[in-house]
Amino acid sequence: MEQQQLQALTEELSFIYFHKPFLHQAYFNPRLRTTGGRYLLSSHDIEINKKYYEEQGLEELAGIIKHELCHYHLHLEGKGYQHRDADFRELLQKVGAPRFCRPLASRPQAKPVKRLEYRCKTCGTRYMRRRRINTERYVCGKCKGKLIFIGELGKI
Template sequence: MNETDLQALVEQISSDFFAKPFCHQARFNPRLRTTGGRYLLKSHDIEINPKYLEARGEDYLVGIIKHELCHYHLHLEKKGYQHRDQDFRRLMKKVGAPRFCQPLDTAVKVQVYQCTSCQTEIIRRRRFQESRYKCGRCGGKIRYLGPRTQTVDS
């Protein structure tokens, strides 16, 4: 799916579910990390995270678009468009939009250490100088094994 397909999909969802036109720009923003999409208050544009399309599919993307269109239409009508507002919650329930996005699995680089005595594996996000520390379990020396990528649900 490219930007023109996304624009057409957003316009179609807006007319089908909200019976109102979407007159602004919809685009993919690959820099979004923790959210499925966002509505920009000043420009009235909608940005969508392309990683959700790859990971969850087009049906999930439709839910994200519905959520952002709830923000869009309520803001233009000068009604409560924030998550805590009753107007927003009623409209989301009416169109079947999800309230939150499920987080994507992300890979994190971690540093792996091991105790030379009891072989306990110690995992840290940041590297440290092993000569200044000892094992918390047995008091043995710690040696650095190297970096590893680990999948974490965020």
């Protein structure tokens, strides 16, 4: 898909679902990594992540464009255009746009984090850490008691 096709698709979706024209630019931004698209408040343009089209197809791309058009039209009308606003959520539901896009398969998922538990011998205060600490060097912050290692609590 080329820039002109994206522009035409955006204008078409705007007329079909919102019954209003899209008068600005829609283009692919190769620098987008963690999001499917972005509405720019200053220029009213819409940027789209091309990887979503390549990996998940035209249907997912149309959903992302509808989501960004919700931001666009509400902002121009002076209504609540942010994710937390009721106007935005209502319009998303009305046009059938997704609130969030599905994650890309090519993007690696976050690794699980291990959690280590330490406890004070004197007062019993629990300390959760991601990295090991030297129990000979560090003491409880409340009572200065000796810390003991309880164990690893699994991945989160």
